Amino acid sequence: MDYEIVIVGAGPSGIFTAMTLAELGIKGIILIEQGKDLDHRTRSDPEDMLCGWGGAGAYSDGKLTLSTEVGGILKEFIEERPLYQLLEETDKIYAAHGAPDRIFGEPSHQLEEFAIRARLAGLELIPTRIRHIGTENCRAVLSGFRQALKERVDIRTGLKVQGLLAEDGRIMGVNLADGQIIHSRFVVVAPGRSGAAWMKHQAESLRLKTTASPVDIGVRVELPAVVFNGITDMSYESKLIHYSRTFDEKVRTFCMNPYGEVVAEENAGIITVNGHSYATKKSDNTNFAILVSSAFTEPFDDPIAYGHYIARLANLLGGGIIVQRLGDLLAGRRSTRERISRCLTRPTYTNATPGDLSFVFPYRHLVSIIEMLEALEKLAPGVYSRNTLLYGVEVKFYSNRIEISPEMETKIKNLFTIGDGAGVSRGLLQASASGILAARAIARRIEDGGV
Numbered sequence: 001m002d003y004e005i006v007i008v009g010a011g012p013s014g015i016f017t018a019m020t021l022a023e024l025g026i027k028g029i030i031l032i033e034q035g036k037d038l039d040h041r042t043r044s045d046p047e048d049m050l051c052g053w054g055g056a057g058a059y060s061d062g063k064l065t066l067s068t069e070v071g072g073i074l075k076e077f078i079e080e081r082p083l084y085q086l087l088e089e090t091d092k093i094y095a096a097h098g099a100p101d102r103i104f105g106e107p108s109h110q111l112e113e114f115a116i117r118a119r120l121a122g123l124e125l126i127p128t129r130i131r132h133i134g135t136e137n138c139r140a141v142l143s144g145f146r147q148a149l150k151e152r153v154d155i156r157t158g159l160k161v162q163g164l165l166a167e168d169g170r171i172m173g174v175n176l177a178d179g180q181i182i183h184s185r186f187v188v189v190a191p192g193r194s195g196a197a198w199m200k201h202q203a204e205s206l207r208l209k210t211t212a213s214p215v216d217i218g219v220r221v222e223l224p225a226v227v228f229n230g231i232t233d234m235s236y237e238s239k240l241i242h243y244s245r246t247f248d249e250k251v252r253t254f255c256m257n258p259y260g261e262v263v264a265e266e267n268a269g270i271i272t273v274n275g276h277s278y279a280t281k282k283s284d285n286t287n288f289a290i291l292v293s294s295a296f297t298e299p300f301d302d303p304i305a306y307g308h309y310i311a312r313l314a315n316l317l318g319g320g321i322i323v324q325r326l327g328d329l330l331a332g333r334r335s336t337r338e339r340i341s342r343c344l345t346r347p348t349y350t351n352a353t354p355g356d357l358s359f360v361f362p363y364r365h366l367v368s369i370i371e372m373l374e375a376l377e378k379l380a381p382g383v384y385s386r387n388t389l390l391y392g393v394e395v396k397f398y399s400n401r402i403e404i405s406p407e408m409e410t411k412i413k414n415l416f417t418i419g420d421g422a423g424v425s426r427g428l429l430q431a432s433a434s435g436i437l438a439a440r441a442i443a444r445r446i447e448d449g450g451v
Helices: 012-023 046-050 055-059 080-096 109-120 135-149 193-205 225-235 303-318 326-331 337-341 363-379 428-448
Strands: 002-008 029-033 063-066 124-126 129-132 154-157 161-167 170-176 181-189 215-224 239-243 250-257 261-267 270-276 285-293 322-325 389-397 415-417
Touching: 002 012, 002 170, 012 029, 012 055, 012 080, 012 135, 012 428, 046 055, 046 261, 055 135, 055 193, 063 080, 063 428, 080 129, 080 428, 109 124, 109 225, 109 363, 161 181, 161 193, 181 428, 215 225, 215 250, 215 270, 215 303, 215 363, 225 285, 239 363, 250 270, 250 363, 261 285, 270 285, 270 303, 285 363, 285 389, 303 322, 303 389, 322 326, 322 337, 326 363, 326 389, 415 428
Parallel strands: 002 029, 002 181, 029 154, 181 415, 270 389
Antiparallel strands: 063 129, 124 239, 161 170, 170 181, 215 285, 215 389, 239 250, 250 285, 261 270, 322 389
């Protein structure tokens, strides 16, 4: 079985590679996804949450972050202005396939004043423009992408790629778990975060140079939406950075969900916490993550294993996710079901086990998280309340970065790696944009007659 191009993974980066190639008139494309097709994915199946058509984005709240500073490392390959133009172009494709029209965080006098207030509170605001798709709309947008590719690309779901075939420094195709071999001139690997371990193994087999990425560990904060609505009504999601007084560690807010819900995720048998928000459906609460980025002492170079260890510890102590009132944490006592029931913040995730997060987090992480909450209190009174809920653990694993060119090509000729699984991106928009970059590079080579 021969094709011109094999794309491994049908998450945002793989989909945008396929769509760009198809728009450029390139034929002979196969898109392979180990998970289920979109219509067969369900939230009740843990494997479906991250794998399948649309990748993890199918069940995200669909934030498209129009920023060169966050969401990936493409700015290391492209100058800021061309990169921003690429991100805007990518965003317009989402809009054309059903993403809502409104963009939050447009420059304004109000936003400038907010940035000043943040600085006075010891926080740095990273300005970002965001288009919010909403969890309930993500599947419709992904379905639109699926329809756009239906007659132009050979799409195979439920098919696992076992390995990559290379010879004399050139990619030759892929071999499948069922024993089949697909030969091709080009291979684009877009495994997503769920395929990070597989990607690391392939890189080692092909002797591709990789760099360990950091791991961010923290909590999901939930509080009444009125505490943050002055901020979220203006910018929807505020990306705020703080450096803790005690340890000078970088602490940041992440994935802010106004009027949203706290949810659980499962990956490789580990249960972690996350948050979603909908375009129309609203709860009474807002949730967001506070994440601590740590520098480790050499020779330790496996931050992903460390993140797994912390998450497993929470699962061991709580049977899954642990929830604790901030007031209980500060008082040095565990939360109980009775104490949670008296909490003025009503939890949107009710399956968490009331407990004590101080048994889970290292002291320096806990101190940094508390100091971040104190700083946020100056910006939004009510954050540092005894009724604020903390869920743990939230862990963001970033795949090992593979050494690639500005065209997303590895040192193996015609082998491209893109998206979150290759360590290129950390969000929907830059993942999608990396697919466009790879597709355009391949199209140029085909048009020039080169291999």
